Amino acid sequence: xxxxxxxxxxxxxxxxxxxxxxxxxxxxxxxxxxxxxxxxxxxxxxxxxxxxxxxxxxxxxxxxxxxxxxxxxxxxxxxxxxxxxxxxxxxxxxxxxxxxxxxxxxxxxxxxxxxxxxxxxxxxxxxxxxxxxxxxxxxxxxxxxxxxxxxxxxxxxxxxxxxxxxxxxxxxxxxxxxxxxxxxxxxxxxxxxxxxxxxxxxxxxxxxxxxxxxxxxxxxxxxxxxxxxxxxxxxxxxxxxxxxxxxxxxxxxxxxxxxxxxxxxxxxxxxxxxxxxxxxxxxxxxxxxxxxxxx
Amino acid sequence: xxxxxxxxxxxxxxxxxxxxxxxxxxxxxxxxxxxxxxxxxxxxxxxxxxxxxxxxxxxxxxxxxxxxxxxxxxxxxxxxxxxxxxxxxxxxxxxxxxxxxxxxxxxxxxxxxxxxxxxxxxxxxxxxxxxxxxxxxxxxxxxxxxxxxxxxxxxxxxxxxxxxxxxxxxxxxxxxxxxxxxxxxxxxxxxxxxxxxxxxxxxxxxxxxxxxxxxxxxxxxxxxxxxxxxxxxxxxxxxxxxxxxxxxxxxxxxxxxxxxxxxxxx
Numbered sequence: 001x002x003x004x005x006x007x008x009x010x011x012x013x014x015x016x017x018x019x020x021x022x023x024x025x026x027x028x029x030x031x032x033x034x035x036x037x038x039x040x041x042x043x044x045x046x047x048x049x050x051x052x053x054x055x056x057x058x059x060x061x062x063x064x065x066x067x068x069x070x071x072x073x074x075x076x077x078x079x080x081x082x083x084x085x086x087x088x089x090x091x092x093x094x095x096x097x098x099x100x101x102x103x104x105x106x107x108x109x110x111x112x113x114x115x116x117x118x119x120x121x122x123x124x125x126x127x128x129x130x131x132x133x134x135x136x137x138x139x140x141x142x143x144x145x146x147x148x149x150x151x152x153x154x155x156x157x158x159x160x161x162x163x164x165x166x167x168x169x170x171x172x173x174x175x176x177x178x179x180x181x182x183x184x185x186x187x188x189x190x191x192x193x194x195x196x197x198x199x200x201x202x203x204x205x206x207x208x209x210x211x212x213x214x215x216x217x218x219x220x221x222x223x224x225x226x227x228x229x230x231x232x233x234x235x236x237x238x239x240x241x242x243x244x245x246x247x248x249x250x251x252x253x254x255x256x257x258x259x260x261x262x263x264x265x266x267x268x269x270x271x272x273x274x275x276x277x278x279x280x281x282x283x284x285x286x287x288x289x290x291x292x293x294x295x
Numbered sequence: 296x297x298x299x300x301x302x303x304x305x306x307x308x309x310x311x312x313x314x315x316x317x318x319x320x321x322x323x324x325x326x327x328x329x330x331x332x333x334x335x336x337x338x339x340x341x342x343x344x345x346x347x348x349x350x351x352x353x354x355x356x357x358x359x360x361x362x363x364x365x366x367x368x369x370x371x372x373x374x375x376x377x378x379x380x381x382x383x384x385x386x387x388x389x390x391x392x393x394x395x396x397x398x399x400x401x402x403x404x405x406x407x408x409x410x411x412x413x414x415x416x417x418x419x420x421x422x423x424x425x426x427x428x429x430x431x432x433x434x435x436x437x438x439x440x441x442x443x444x445x446x447x448x449x450x451x452x453x454x455x456x457x458x459x460x461x462x463x464x465x466x467x468x469x470x471x472x473x474x475x476x477x478x479x480x481x482x483x484x485x486x487x488x489x490x491x492x493x494x495x496x497x498x499x500x501x502x503x504x505x506x507x508x509x510x511x512x513x514x515x516x517x518x519x520x521x522x523x524x525x526x527x528x529x530x531x532x533x534x535x536x537x538x539x540x541x542x543x544x545x546x547x548x549x550x551x552x553x554x555x556x557x558x559x560x561x
Binding site: 098106110152172 | 299302305410430432433436484485487489490492493495499500
């Protein structure tokens with residue numbers, strides 16, 4: 001298989017200067033119904049402090065990939081390394097360093113109040129009560145949901161539940177944050193806030209973030225790198241968002257519709273060869289189009 | 296049954312009973328259960344029932360939601376009573392025991408968050424059993440929601456059409472089968488979540504300290520007093536059996552005074 005890899009001089013997933021946090025090498029998993037996911041084609045690599053998006057159509061294996069990172073699935077073939085350990089064998093040694101928000105947050109919230117739920121992990125790790133409270137309040141403040149502390153989780157809206165689940169994942173200040181479809185059910189403003197928050201955490205705390213998403217338009221704003229999975233799990237493309245979305249043919253192979261700005265610039269270039277290079281943010285697009293307009 | 300109402304009442308309630316410690320409430324409930332087991336006097340049993348209703352009314356618990364739950368066991372007890380009770384009084388005793396015990400349990404669950412109750416049970420039973428009880432907490436809500444959605448889906452797809460009992464029966468059994476499979480799948484996912492969030496083979500629950508020690512003492516002493524009276528009546532029926540009506544009258548007066556006070560306050 002041809003690797004559609006585009007190398008940035010200082011910021012590529014293969015950059016040897018960065019510490020490797022996640023590596024998945026040609027992993028195969030066959031579910032009980034016979035569905036097989038073969039995460040192969042190229043290694044899935046994530047380096048410390050990077051924000052990585054996993055893209056692909058339904059059934060491509062995005063959740064399977066994340067479950068391997070979390071040690072919920074044991075590879076039948078291939079190798080998974082997370083923070084230097086095999087997550088399915090040595091989960092205990094790394095679990096405090098990993099925060100998780102699963103796709104169905106309803107199943108992740110398990111305590112009778114929001115405060116108790118966010119406090120769940122530090123309690124299970126046996127931290128002193130004062131530290132549990134301090135960490136819990138800090139996590140609630142980080143998500144700006146302190147006013148929900150005494151609410152009953154099942155009375156919350158979908159977006160609020162997602163924030164509570166994220167607070168529960170951040171309460172242990174993890175080095176690696178794994179998010180399965182985190183933008184689902186969020187209104188545009190909450191989505192933008194979440195992107196800002198993840199970017200801030202990644203920058204300020206050097207937190208590594210891996211997320212799967214269908215929300216292609218958020219990828220340029222959020223991700224340093226993106227991986228594209230084709231049906232069956234093949235990893236067909238990786239690179240920066242600009243690199244990934246400039247590969248229209250491979251993107252189509254992954255049944256992914258590119259971000260609207262990428263599509264706009266692609267069509268402009270079809271009509272006019274002198275049209276500017278694709279810009280993936282609104283600001284960059286405005287500047288690029290103005291420059292083109294003025295010659 | 297609206298279990299979210301039970302949960303909300305337990306978590307968000309602000310009465311003095313809510314502020315009492317879970318341990319005191321569980322102890323008091325155990326004493327009430329012992330009373331129900333020991334008594335063979337209808338008036339004593341009705342007194343216990345009146346005291347429980349007084350407690351619920353006095354604390355402003357949602358009695359309208361609680362009574363249907365407490366009356367569920369009466370249906371099964373009535374069948375048993377009809378089949379085996381030698382007299383009307385015995386039948387009343389059988390049904391009364393079921394309702395009193397159930398009301399005690401319902402008051403406990405409406406005034407105490409579920410994990411707090413089972414954190415105490417967890418200390419008394421093997422670890423895996425205690426953890427399993429605690430893990431059922433969220434699963435109950437998820438399954439209730441799933442059942443509601445399934446029922447709606449079946450109705451929308453004409454599975455429960457009036458005048459089609461066979462079709463309705465088939466649709467219901469299929470839905471319940473689906474719910475069973477979902478619950479098995481859910482149990483695995485819930486375990487995965489707990490593992491990801493730090494479960495180490497023994498769930499640690501934060502014990503909420505009592506915010507009303509006087510109430511702790513009051514409910515335990517009250518329940519112990521009730522049991523003591525019951526034992527005295529049971530062991531010395533000739534000496535005190537003729538006077539149980541005084542006790543019953545007093546408890547009913549207590550109920551009336553509590554209800555009137557509450558009504559005037561509201």
